Amino acid sequence: MRTLEQTTQEVLDLAAKHFRLPAGSLAPADDFFKKLGIDSLQTLEMLSRIENHFGIELPDYEVQGVNDFQTLAERIQSRL
Amino acid sequence: MLDLSKYQSIGEALKDALDQFANEVCLIEADRDREKERLTYREFKARAHPLAKALQDAGFAAGDRTSIIMTNQSKWLISAYAIFFTGGTLVPLDYKLTPDEQWQLLKHSGASVLITEYPIWRQLSASAGRALAANVRTVLVTEAPPNADLAGARRWEEFRGADEPTFVPRKRKDTACIVYSSGTGGRPKGCMMTHENYLEQCVALTSIYPFWPGVRYLSILPTNHAIDFMVGFFGPFTCGAAVVHLRTLRPEYVREAFPKYKITYVSLVPLVLKNLQKGLQARFDALPPGKRKIFNALVAINKSLTKSRPRPGISRRLLKQVHEAFGGELRAIIVGGAFTEPQTLQFFYDLGIAVANGYGLTEAGTAITVNDLKPFRADTVGKPLPGMEVRIVNPAGDGVGEVFVRSKTVMSGYLNEPELTAETIVNGWLMTGDLGRIDQSGHLQLTGRKKNMIVTEEGKNIYPEDIETVFESLPVKEFCVFAANYIWPKRSMVGEKLVLVIHLEPGQQYSEELRRDINTRNNRLLNYKRIHGVVVLEEDFPRTASLKIKRNILAERLAKLDNATAILPL
Numbered sequence: 313m314r315t316l317e318q319t320t321q322e323v324l325d326l327a328a329k330h331f332r333l334p335a336g337s338l339a340p341a342d343d344f345f346k347k348l349g350i351d352s353l354q355t356l357e358m359l360s361r362i363e364n365h366f367g368i369e370l371p372d373y374e375v376q377g378v379n380d381f382q383t384l385a386e387r388i389q390s391r392l
Numbered sequence: 393m394l395d396l397s398k399y400q401s402i403g404e405a406l407k408d409a410l411d412q413f414a415n416e417v418c419l420i421e422a423d424r425d426r427e428k429e430r431l432t433y434r435e436f437k438a439r440a441h442p443l444a445k446a447l448q449d450a451g452f453a454a455g456d457r458t459s460i461i462m463t464n465q466s467k468w469l470i471s472a473y474a475i476f477f478t479g480g481t482l483v484p485l486d487y488k489l490t491p492d493e494q495w496q497l498l499k500h501s502g503a504s505v506l507i508t509e510y511p512i513w514r515q516l517s518a519s520a521g522r523a524l525a526a527n528v529r530t531v532l533v534t535e536a537p538p539n540a541d542l543a544g545a546r547r548w549e550e551f552r553g554a555d556e557p558t559f560v561p562r563k564r565k566d567t568a569c570i571v572y573s574s575g576t577g578g579r580p581k582g583c584m585m586t587h588e589n590y591l592e593q594c595v596a597l598t599s600i601y602p603f604w605p606g607v608r609y610l611s612i613l614p615t616n617h618a619i620d621f622m623v624g625f626f627g628p629f630t631c632g633a634a635v636v637h638l639r640t641l642r643p644e645y646v647r648e649a650f651p652k653y654k655i656t657y658v659s660l661v662p663l664v665l666k667n668l669q670k671g672l673q674a675r676f677d678a679l680p681p682g683k684r685k686i687f688n689a690l691v692a693i694n695k696s697l698t699k700s701r702p703r704p705g706i707s708r709r710l711l712k713q714v715h716e717a718f719g720g721e722l723r724a725i726i727v728g729g730a731f732t733e734p735q736t737l738q739f740f741y742d743l744g745i746a747v748a749n750g751y752g753l754t755e756a757g758t759a760i761t762v763n764d765l766k767p768f769r770a771d772t773v774g775k776p777l778p779g780m781e782v783r784i785v786n787p788a789g790d791g792v793g794e795v796f797v798r799s800k801t802v803m804s805g806y807l808n809e810p811e812l813t814a815e816t817i818v819n820g821w822l823m824t825g826d827l828g829r830i831d832q833s834g835h836l837q838l839t840g841r842k843k844n845m846i847v848t849e850e851g852k853n854i855y856p857e858d859i860e861t862v863f864e865s866l867p868v869k870e871f872c873v874f875a876a877n878y879i880w881p882k883r884s885m886v887g888e889k890l891v892l893v894i895h896l897e898p899g900q901q902y903s904e905e906l907r908r909d910i911n912t913r914n915n916r917l918l919n920y921k922r923i924h925g926v927v928v929l930e931e932d933f934p935r936t937a938s939l940k941i942k943r944n945i946l947a948e949r950l951a952k953l954d955n956a957t958a959i960l961p962l
Contacts, residue, residue: 331898345932349869349898353667356642369424372463372640373511376488 314392319366320385326365327381330358340382366392394598394631401562401587403476405594405630410437410473413632416605420653421466423639429466433632436470444474445553447505450530454479454560457570458505459498459528461485461512464611464637467534467548469625471507479560482569483582484616487512488937495521500580501570501807504529507548510536517543564588570807571618573754582807589757592800594627596777600764601657601724601748603631608721610636610649610658614937618758619659619728643667650719659726662736663939665747669739672714687711695742700767707744714743724748728759731838731857733864734770741768750774751838756822757801761836772835773828783821784830791829792839796821844878844943856890859921862913867906869895870933872941873923879947880955889924891959893950895933902928902960911962925959 314322324338331348344350350358355375362384363370368391378384399405414434421429431439452458458475460482462468475482483501485494487509494516498506506528508516513533516522531545562568568587572580601623603609611624628635636653638645649655660668679687694710697703704723708715715722724746727737732749740747750762751773760782763774776782780799787793802822805813816823828838844856856873863871876889892910896902907926914922927950934942934949950958 333899347898349896349900349932351663351870351932353643353664357644360642360644371511373509376511377515 314389316385316389319389319392320382322365323362323381323385323388326362327358330361338381340385341380343379344381344384345379362388368392394595394602396591396595396630399591400564401476401479401566402568402590402626403473403479403559404561405591406473406476406626407559409433409630409632413605416632417634418629418632419466419469419635419637420608421637421639422645422649422653424642424645425648428639431466433629436473439466440470440473440477441557442552442554443471443548444477444557445555446551447474447478447480447553448557449553452478452480452505454562455481455566456505457481457483457501457503458507459483459485459501459503460616461487461494461506461508461516462534462615463487463509463639464615464620464624465509465639466637467507468615469629469635471532471548472625474557476568477557477559479562481567484569484571484621486572486614486616486937488614491516491519492521495519495525497572497580497582498528499525501572501582502527505532506530507532507534509534510540513543513545517545562587564591565804567804569621571616571621571754580807581809581812583754583803584805584807585754585757585803589801589803590622590626592779593622593757593759593777594630596779596801597622597759597762598627598631599778600762601726603628603633603657605632607631607633607656608636608653609633610638610646610653610655612638612641612646612664613659613661617937618752618754619726622758623657623659623726647717650722651716652719654719654721656721656723657726658722659728661939662727662732663935665725665727665732665740666736669736672743673739691742694744698741698744698768702741702744702746702765702768704744704746711744715745718745726750728752731860733861735861735864737768737770741770751826751828751836753824753826755803755816756780756797756799756824757803760795760797760799760824769835772831772837774836775834776836782830782836784828785823787829792827793829795824795826795828795836795838797824798822844875844947854890854921859890859917859923862916863892863910866894866909866913867897868900869897870941871895872933872943872946874943874947874950876924876955876959879950890922891925891927892923893927893929893946895929895931902926907960907962914962923962925961927953927958928960 320340328335328338366388374387396405410433416433418433418436419431458480460471472482483503485497510533532548532551533545534548536547564587567584569585570582571585573583609624609628611620613620615621624635690710694707697706726748737747737749746765750759752759760780761774761776783796784793785796798821828836830836860873871894873890873892876891934945
């Protein structure tokens with residue numbers, strides 16, 4: 313079982329890879345809309361990649377209003 | 393042609409439709425690749441009537457207001473039907489508003505019942521705004537987990553009456569819905585839409601884009617939005633068609649839905665349409681040179697054959713793979729909510745996919761004009777729908793003036809705002825605040841909005857939306873042109889300037905190369921139409937649930953910047 317820290321790190325790595333950013337350029341508290349400059353459609357695409365990685369499903373309502381990696385990782389952790 | 397003349401209310405028309413099309417499928421609900429529900433009209437009625445009865449048992453009477461705050465799903469439509477059946481007034485609210493904004497509108501609307509989903513209720517019930525709306529006495533929550541704390545709400549699934557409910561008739565002029573066109577900024581604008589508004593709009597729209605049993609409409613725009621309420625509920629239901637809801641709007645599942653459910657119509661906002669265009673273009677660009685050549689030739693043939701009118705049969709044969717990706721049954725993509733770039737419209741039309749662009753506003757009852765595709769015109773928002781009178785008031789030399797509309801679809805007024813209503817509807821004419829001209833063939837061309845414009849010292853009126861097309865495909869995240877005077881008002885009518893507001897891609901800098909690109913594009917404009925500077929905003933543009941830029945909110949945010957330093961010279 314992953315720890316929350318591990319999950320958070322994996323989320324950050326996946327997001328960096330998805331948006332072709334250098335590894336380590338994202339932090340848990342980053343607002344991904346601001347930091348990555350992405351829109352809601354791009355966020356949904358990123359979530360699909362994260363879901364495939366963790367083998368879970370995150371309903372849209374679970375991620376509505378979530379805009380930082382830390383909270384996203386917590387939502388994922390609760391479903392692992 | 394659809395005839396709703398014998399009906400007095402939405403509820404009455406739907407009630408008949410449920411019996412007339414009893415065996416037809418009316419709703420399909422899917423979550424990812426799993427189909428969760430498929431209901432016939434008979435089954436829909438069996439779900440809605442116990443809810444209607446329970447509402448009546450709880451004392452819900454004619455004219456009482458119920459709000460729905462839900463994502464697009466079957467229970468949205470079932471609840472709405474139950475409200476109309478019992479003579480109630482529906483208050484559909486945007487599920488993407490903040491809880492405080494939702495409570496503000498719930499209070500303003502005077503709703504006594506709220507129907508919502510558990511995840512939304514979790515946030516609403518914890519919001520301090522709840523104390524404001526004491527008028528909301530009953531809350532029904534869908535899909536709550538077994539041991540969930542309902543915070544005073546009741547389970548929608550258990551709110552059921554035992555006997556048949558009594559149908560409550562309403563008159564055509566009675567209010568059917570209160571729809572908020574704006575108002576989270578302080579002065580709520582609740583448009584009181586009558587039953588007549590919807591009945592007339594439904595007949596007008598379906599005369600151009602008809603529904604019939606077997607048609608499948610993919611509902612993506614929020615149902616509280618006027619467009620989806622009409623073409624994703626009332627329109628298809630009165631004609632026996634089916635509505636497809638997706639609980640997950642991930643792009644891959646939306647793409648899969650087209651072939652899986654053989655979608656006939658879908659409504660999109662320009663942002664999504666453009667995204668779709670980008671995806672398709674990337675796939676075309678990736679074709680090997682030989683195939684690319686053949687593909688281009690087929691597109692050219694299609695263009696020539698569809699010059700005067702769409703020919704779906706021919707287009708589907710010529711460009712088989714493209715059409716199969718859309719399920720092979722798509723008749724039109726309905727686009728609305730914001731200005732759509734002509735190049736995007738043309739891109740799809742050239743592929744044989746008609747994009748039904750139009751122009752409308754909530755106050756006018758959804759659509760005012762629609763492109764009837766006879767022939768397709770990418771440069772206009774189409775012709776007035778049947779029953780719509782459109783005139784241009786105080787036209788300038790170039791024919792541009794404010795668009796006024798008169799029709800049976802125009803709202804009766806703003807809730808609790810008689811003065812605002814009197815300022816907006818004068819002698820039966822709705823003053824839209826939008827500017828446009830009607831060309832010789834009767835098409836409406838929009839040029840901008842009354843408030844966000846400049847008048848040059850040469851006396852030329854320049855509308856930001858008119859020049860935005862020159863910045864199309866600018867390599868930035870998003871952009872918008874403003875009259876600087878609209879953002880930073882000054883009491884002067886001279887020296888007004890236009891500014892380009894850009895939001896950069898992640899990691900992107902406002903480079904010399906980008907500045908040159910903007911400059912080059914700007915220089916394509918006539919000198920009096922050119923922008924005078926660039927404002928870099930480091931945050932997402934505020935958008936509505938339907939992804940339309942909230943220009944007024946964006947302007948408010950920009951106003952906080954010091955215009956002396958925020959405007960970077962070109």
